[in-house]
Amino acid sequence: MATEFHNLQELRHSASLANKVFIQRDYSEGTTCRFQTKFPSELDSRIERTLFEDTVKTLNNYYAEAEKIGGQSYLEGCLACTTAYIIFLCMETRYEKVLKKIGRYIQEQNEKIYAPRGLLITDPIERGMRVIEISIYEDRASSGSSSGSSSTSGTSAR
Amino acid sequence: MNNCEYQQIDPQALSTPIPTPTLPQPTVVVEKEKREKARKKWEVFPGKNRFYCDGRIIVAGQSGVLPLTIGLILVTTGLFFVFDCPFLVKHLTVFIPAIGGVLFVFVVISLLQTSFTDPGILPRATPDEAADIERQIDSSGSSSYRPPPRTKEVMINQQVVKLKYCFTCKMFRPPRTSHCSLCDNCVERFDHHCPWVGNCVGKRNYRFFYTFIVSLSFLTAFIFGCVATHLALRAQGGRGLMFALQESPASAVELVICFFSVWSILGLSGFHTYLVASNLTTNEDIKGSWSGKSGAEDTVNPYSYNTIITNCCSVLCGPMPPSLIDRRGFVPVEASSQTSATEMELPMLPVKKETNVVGGPALSQLPPHAFQCAQGTKDLLGSASRSPCPTTGKPQPVAAADPAVTFNPALISDPAAMPSLTCGGRHHSHTTSPPDEPRHHHHHHNRHHRTRSRRGRGSKRPALHISNPAYNASLSPPSSPGPRPSHTGARDPRRDSIVALH
Numbered sequence: 001m002a003t004e005f006h007n008l009q010e011l012r013h014s015a016s017l018a019n020k021v022f023i024q025r026d027y028s029e030g031t032t033c034r035f036q037t038k039f040p041s042e043l044d045s046r047i048e049r050t051l052f053e054d055t056v057k058t059l060n061n062y063y064a065e066a067e068k069i070g071g072q073s074y075l076e077g078c079l080a081c082t083t084a085y086i087i088f089l090c091m092e093t094r095y096e097k098v099l100k101k102i103g104r105y106i107q108e109q110n111e112k113i114y115a116p117r118g119l120l121i122t123d124p125i126e127r128g129m130r131v132i133e134i135s136i137y138e139d140r141a142s143s144g145s146s147s148g149s150s151s152t153s154g155t156s157a158r
Numbered sequence: 159m160n161n162c163e164y165q166q167i168d169p170q171a172l173s174t175p176i177p178t179p180t181l182p183q184p185t186v187v188v189e190k191e192k193r194e195k196a197r198k199k200w201e202v203f204p205g206k207n208r209f210y211c212d213g214r215i216i217v218a219g220q221s222g223v224l225p226l227t228i229g230l231i232l233v234t235t236g237l238f239f240v241f242d243c244p245f246l247v248k249h250l251t252v253f254i255p256a257i258g259g260v261l262f263v264f265v266v267i268s269l270l271q272t273s274f275t276d277p278g279i280l281p282r283a284t285p286d287e288a289a290d291i292e293r294q295i296d297s298s299g300s301s302s303y304r305p306p307p308r309t310k311e312v313m314i315n316q317q318v319v320k321l322k323y324c325f326t327c328k329m330f331r332p333p334r335t336s337h338c339s340l341c342d343n344c345v346e347r348f349d350h351h352c353p354w355v356g357n358c359v360g361k362r363n364y365r366f367f368y369t370f371i372v373s374l375s376f377l378t379a380f381i382f383g384c385v386a387t388h389l390a391l392r393a394q395g396g397r398g399l400m401f402a403l404q405e406s407p408a409s410a411v412e413l414v415i416c417f418f419s420v421w422s423i424l425g426l427s428g429f430h431t432y433l434v435a436s437n438l439t440t441n442e443d444i445k446g447s448w449s450g451k452s453g454a455e456d457t458v459n460p461y462s463y464n465t466i467i468t469n470c471c472s473v474l475c476g477p478m479p480p481s482l483i484d485r486r487g488f489v490p491v492e493a494s495s496q497t498s499a500t501e502m503e504l505p506m507l508p509v510k511k512e513t514n515v516v517g518g519p520a521l522s523q524l525p526p527h528a529f530q531c532a533q534g535t536k537d538l539l540g541s542a543s544r545s546p547c548p549t550t551g552k553p554q555p556v557a558a559a560d561p562a563v564t565f566n567p568a569l570i571s572d573p574a575a576m577p578s579l580t581c582g583g584r585h586h587s588h589t590t591s592p593p594d595e596p597r598h599h600h601h602h603h604n605r606h607h608r609t610r611s612r613r614g615r616g617s618k619r620p621a622l623h624i625s626n627p628a629y630n631a632s633l634s635p636p637s638s639p640g641p642r643p644s645h646t647g648a649r650d651p652r653r654d655s656i657v658a659l660h
Contacts (some may be wrong), residue, residue, distance in 0.1 A: 020286045027312045027319070029346070030461055031333055036251045069472050077365075077475025084267040085366060087476060095477045128281040130329060132513075 015118065015137035023056065023132040033063040035124070035132055047117050053119070055109055056132070059102065066098035079155065099125060204282055205343040213485035215274045218341045219519045222353030224273055231269070231374075234415050235262045237379050241408040249391055254384060261377040268370035269355060276481040277360030278346035280327065280335060288328035295323075317460035334461070336441055346479075350440040359440075362481065365474050368430055375423040382416035385409045401584040437462040437469040 021042050026034040037056045039049050072094060080087050106123050112123055113133075122133040179363060200209040206219030235258070243255045283291070295308065306446070310330050321330045324337050327344045336348035338358050347361035359367045369547035389409055403410050403634030433443060437459060448459040463469050 020290070021292050022287055025332065027314050027321075027333055062387075062398070069468075069476050073477045074471055074475045080478075081365075081369065082475070084264050085271055085369070086267065093478045093480075096480055099480060107407075124323070125480070125482070126286065127244055127287065130283070130332070131287060133287070143612055 015139055017135055019136045021134045021136065023134065025130060032067050033124075033129055034060050037113040040134075042132065042136065045120070046119055047114070051113055055113070058105065059124075059132070062098055062102045062105065066095045067104075187531050197489050198485070199483070199487050201281050202489055203483065203485070204281065206341050207279075207343070209485060216485065217274060218351070218357045220340060220353075220356070222356040224354065224356035226265075227269065227354045230415065230419075231262075231377075233414055234381060235377070237408040237412050238384065241406055242412070245388055245406075246384060248643060250387070258380060258384070259633070261373055261380060264373040265370060265377050267374060270353075270367050271366040271556065272355045272370050273357045275357075275363040275366060276483060276485075277358040278320060278348075278362040278479070278482050279341075279358075279360075279481075280332070280344040280346060281483050282327040282328075282344075283329040286368055291323075291329060317458065319460065321502060324567040334442070348441050362479060368434065368474060371427045371430060372425060375420070375427045378416045378419045378423055380414060382420055385412050388414070427575070434470050434473045435466045436543060454604070475478055 019042060021040045023035050023040065026035075026036045035056050037060075038053055048090050050123060055122055080132050081114055100123060102125075103123055117137070118137045120135040120137065124130070124132050124136065185371065200213035200216075203209070208217050208219060209215065210217070238258060243258070246254045260570075261515055308330075310321045310323075311317055312321060312333070318402060319333050321333065323329070324331050324344055326337060326342065329344075332343055334345065334347045335344050338343045338348065338351050340351050341358055343358070345358045345360040347364070349359040349364055351358045352367070355370070357363070389399065389402045390407065392401045392405055430440075430626060433440065438448070442459075449458050463472060
């Protein structure tokens with residue numbers, strides 16, 4: 001089926017949401033933020049496995065960089081402690097800087113790779129860093145019945 | 159709906175079709191709706207927190223004894239500066255008020271930051287997410303009447319850790335996350351709910367809390383020492399302590415307060431220093447999650463870095479995680495536009511199209527009210543724009559609560575699978591203790607948890623736990639003996655369903 005979308009605007013206006021896939025967190029290394037790289041079956045026909053895994057691995061690397069405990073984070077922490085943490089009101093922390101980078105990366109990935117395939121990645125920060133939500137869009141013209149049924153299946157639990 | 163007056167319907171007015179008079183209206187209605195509907199996320203926050211300064215400041219639902227804490231600190235330090243410092247500056251050194259001032263500033267700032275910072279609240283699962291998780295549970299669980307206990311096991315650093323499902327937040331809690339029933343939120347790296355600061359202590363404000371108690375212990379010790387020196391200097395020359403106290407009665411007040419505070423706060427600081435050094439939370443320490451109490455022999459703390467310095471640095475100097483609840487962002491509008499798409503059979507097409515942009519959650523309430531109000535068209539539009547307001551607050555929890563309602567009556571979990579969740583019990587031991595011990599007595603009972611029985615608090619639990627009875631049905635654990643088993647079976651399913659829709 002031809003679900004070619006050339007940009008995100010086109011995706012949102014002419015397509016309807018068919019399904020959502022949630023990539024859960026991977027806790028095997030503790031409470032640091034990592035997402036599972038297991039390829040979900042719903043995306044089998046939509047995107048190549050390697051592209052998806054690259055995206056998730058890059059995101060994992062970004063989060064690891066944000067949460068890295070090293071020289072810079074110690075400096076930031078000690079400086080903040082000596083100023084009674086007032087510095088947090090003025091300065092942008094390293095974590096926030098990395099989150100902005102992640103936001104830009106996700107937008108770039110959406111524009112270049114995912115939107116042309118009818119997919120959309122939601123930034124995990126908007127879901128409480130619990131999941132990476134990937135929305136699957138169907139072209140409204142080609143699959144009217146399936147979009148109608150799947151929008152209700154998303155909300156009915158049983 | 160207070161503008162809906164009865165009006166004599168004019169047959170001439172009815173002859174004109176309804177959409178036409180509405181065309182000049184939409185712009186007015188839309189602007190009013192834009193002003194009403196562009197709500198910030200803190201306004202629709204489902205937990206029990208309160209927000210000030212347009213979402214910049216977050217406080218727990220119950221402020222606990224935070225005013226008392228602030229009052230005691232201010233009064234004691236004020237008396238110190240007014241009554242003791244002049245004497246000490248004259249007889250000793252000017253550094254005394256300087257040091258006192260610095261400590262006081264540290265204490266107040268860290269206290270305010272502990273109280274007003276988001277402790278690491280996890281936002282609740284979106285309906286799609288919750289449905290996805292339910293599907294996964296159903297596909298793997300049995301189809302008997304009682305659903306299997308909702309836990310998931312993960313391996314963290316070669317240690318098996320059970321993740322529990324939170325019925326309020328509709329998600330599997332990440333490791334070290336716990337649900338605070340006082341605030342009705344899941345909090346990451348949950349330590350405890352502190353009534354003295356009126357907030358939960360979790361991942362984001364633990365360092366502020368630690369700074370607060372350490373600086374407070376220094377401050378109280380410092381004031382105690384200075385006041386004792388002051389009285390000793392006054393009592394010199396054989397004049398006696400009573401004479402000194404008569405000359406400076408405020409010092410007596412400070413002495414009493416500081417004497418009782420120093421022990422408890424120093425003790426608390428020591429306890430938390432131990433927790434920081436071993437990378438534990440109060441919650442885990444009390445439950446004995448990693449000390450082998452829950453049965454398994456070789457449980458070690460999988461989060462510890464095994465060196466004290468690294469543990470301390472990671473807890474206190476680690477990167478500051480961002481707030482996940484995004485209090486000041488705007489409520490997204492495309493969230494329920496797909497679910498309400500089927501209900502959009504309005505003749506008022508222009509109005510619908512405009513309001514779709516600004517007030518997604520309100521749309522599902524728009525049609526019934528629009529048709530029920532049988533007066534002039536102006537009132538019809540006015541009521542339609544006003545009526546969604548009271549109910550816009552919680553569209554998502556209402557929709558998402560329905561699947562949970564069916565589970566609540568049958569929630570009794572396998573006792574072996576659900577280790578006791580004591581944060582609820584401990585919260586109430588915290589909130590009920592301050593009236594008993596109105597001293598600067600932070601968490602003395604916290605350390606005595608193992609000796610002091612929680613059974614006396616049992617009678618208070620149903621009333622206080624009303625917000626999340628499903629959670630607490632599994633909470634009344636057989637593993638800790640006491641006169642509480644009646645709670646497990648006595649949950650009224652109707653009350654559960656009513657409460658779950660809050």
